[in-house]
Amino acid sequence: MRVVSGASGREIVHFEAPDAVRLPAEMNSFIRWFNEDLTTDPVIKAAITHLWLVTIHPFDDGNGRIARAVTDKQLARADGTSKRFYSMSAQIRKERKEYYAVLESTQKGSLDITSWISWFLECLNRSIDATVFLLDAVLYKAVFWEFHSRTGMNERQRLMVNKLLDGFEGKLNSSKWAKITKTSQDTALRDIQDLVDKDVLEKETGGGRSTSYDLRRIN
Structure with missing residues (x-):
């Protein structure tokens, strides 16, 4: 052979x-x-x-x-x-x-x-x-959801937060949010701002053409 x-x-x-x-x-x-x-x-x-x-x-x-x-x-x-x-x-x-x-x-x-x-x-x-x-990522995901167990989120928000926890490719902005969740730009912005107000998301530094967001780390 x-x-x-x-x-x-x-x-x-x-x-x-x-x-x-x-x-x-x-x-x-x-x-x-x-x-x-x-x-x-x-x-x-x-x-x-x-x-x-x-x-x-x-x-x-x-x-x-x-x-x-x-x-x-x-x-x-x-x-x-x-x-x-x-x-x-x-x-x-x-x-x-x-x-x-x-x-x-x-x-x-x-x-x-x-x-x-x-x-x-x-x-x-x-x-x-x-x-x-x-394993570190899996454990952090469990800790994150335990920490936010009482944080109110709709299905779109939970979907996008899980994508960020699993390793979202590139920068997350409102346009990508709207495309992935199949919703309007205005709804995407409201979803994002709501999570920013609840300390789930934070604006990334650096600027650029559009504002991008990432998860706020749990210490």
Whole structure:
């Protein structure tokens, strides 16, 4: 099995899996090592697990998905808990271009897998950082609504406040408010001013052609 790109006659071979006759022995070695090895650092083992399984390439399809799933299983072992809030699989999908590049260079190179392990550990750190950021946002959203549990808001206002809490792209002004809520400019301005008066929104500094607004932070 090969992974190839390029025009006919000028193909570039990105990866070539072991011959099919070797698969039973390779998989037996992998499974035995995965289940029995207790000396390798568990996080390093997760990196080796992914590389080894995706290089054996035992299936016609889905090798990447299976490798990510088995890697997540090993990371769960490393954490010593069934509850994990970060997802290495999701981070690898986000960084698939870099993932395929380091995977290809490692598979085509010598038996030195240091560069692969370094990339894997850095990707794992980014996965954890991304999850911390997400959890902070979720927790802040809960705190915000608890703080404003007695603040009266109509459905349009709740919709727009939630969009701001979830990470509104660009600047929020009355025109965008009117477009998203499908209402008039005057109604949008009244909605916004009402939330400013209730200390939910505040005007952003900087000026420009139109006034923009953001959530007032809760200390």
